[in-house]
Amino acid sequence: MPRVSEVCEVLERRFPPVLAAQWDHVGLQVGNRMAEVTDVVAALDVDAEAVETAKRHGAQLLVTHHPLVFEPLASVLTDDPRGRLLAEVLAAGISVFACHTNLDAAPSGLAQRLGEKLGLSALQPVRDGSWPRLYKLAVFVPVSHAEQVRESLCSVGVGTIGKYTDTTFSSPGIGTFRPGPGARPFEGKLGELARVDEVRLESILPSYKLAEALAAVRGTHPYEEIAYDVYELAQPRHAVSAARVGRLPAPLDADALAALVSERLGVECVRLVDGGSRQLERIMVVPGSGGNFVELAVQTEADALVTGDLKYHEACRARDLGLTVIDAGHHGTERGAVELLAETIQEASAARGWGLQVVAAVNQSPFRTWPTVG
Ligand SMILES: [Zn+2]
Incomplete structure (x- = not known):
């Protein structure tokens, strides 16, 4: 019987937290990592x-797309619906993972799944500015201080790749410098060329960690002026985005595309x-x-955008730019999350012989159309 942490690990391997937007809060939010799991419920929201x-199935783990805890919590009040849900899952021993x-x-x-559902081929991620880019940081350190600089970098999360932490690479070399007037060199004399055994210490980090990483280097590096390089990386697996672009098997007009989206996503109107x-x-x-992807x-030369939650002014802008948009609703475009989460756990359970019972529970959308269609 796996523990909560082991089931969460399976999800994090397929959907790495490092791919989350900087403003997001993902992972295990409520519960007990050590609790044993027999039953899991996957849902879109913790409602x-x-x-x-989850209670009806005696589940110990509720896995959702939308986080239960999103804004920092100033209080947990059980006379408020969110506080009540938090209290309820804690009392029932249900861990909540987003x-x-x-x-x-x-x-x-x-x-990717949304694109596949619409029958798009050659799907490619389209990079947008809100996801962290990946940097390579290379620092030149005298050999005597290489280990302490390495430790300080890793302590702030530099060098995390998937399940591995502390990944770095070091190569030795000779650094040279000539301290000018007024300098206070760690080694060498003013006006004289110094040659020092140094290490080029390199590792990767998400762009938003750069300031913290450089502060860690400054705290442990002995030099007055620290030599370092920062490169932006272009690995495909880090061209991270919630947008995909792909091709329909044959061109459609706007009405036919709307009909396709409605049918494939099972939403009654778009x-x-x-x-x-x-x-x-x-x-x-x-x-x-x-809506903010219009x-x-x-720019990507897409003929149409399929998404949810389009605002009025975004719609006007799309029309003026000649972009067709199908708004199939937030719920309509994201309900596939539930099967994706459930499948991932089911596959891992089968492969590891965990015997988990997994229930995919799609929450009701708070919207309904009026007059009722169909
Ligand atoms: Zn959402």
Whole structure:
């Protein structure tokens, strides 16, 4: 019987937390890492319905796309619906785990799944600015201090690749410098060329960790002026984005694309912004709230964008730019998350002989259409 932490690890391997947007809160949010698991419920949201389902199935783990704890909590009040849910899961011994923007962005994640559901081929991630880029940091350190600089970097999370931490590479070499007037060199004399045995210490980090990493280097490096390089990396697996662009088997007009989206996603109605083109073939998809991807879709030369939560002014902008948008709703474009989470756990359970019972529970959308369609 696996523990909560082992089931979470399976999810983190497929949907690495490092792919989450910087503002996001993902991972195990409530519960007990050591608790044993026999039953898991996967859902879109931690709402009353999902908690009720988890309780009914005697589940010890509730895995969702949307985090239960998102804004920093100033209080937990049980007369408020969110506080009540928190108290309820704690009392029932249910751990709550969120795979949010990391699920959207992962190579076999939700955006990819949305594109596949629409029958798009040659799906490619489209990089947007909100995901962390990956940097390589190389620091030149005298051999005597290489280990302490390495430790300080790793202590702030530099060198994390998947399940591995503390990944670095060191190569020896000779550093030279000539201290000028007023310098206070760690080694060498003013005006004289110094040759020092140094190490080029390198590792990777997400862009938002750079300031912290440089502060760690300054705290442990003995030199007055520290030589270092920062490179932006271009590894495909780090071209992280919740957007994918792909090709329909044959061009469609806006109405036919709307019909396809409605049918494939099982949503009874969609909203349509007609960009005016009758030949829509290159389609961008963004699960959830993708209204802010209108400009990126145009830059990427997509003919249409399929997403949810489009705002009025975003719709006007899309129309003016000649971009067709199908808004299939936040719920409509993200409900695939539930099967994705459930499948991942089921596959791992089968492969490891865990015998977990996994229930996929799609929460009701808070919206319904009026008049009722169909
Ligand atoms: Zn969402």
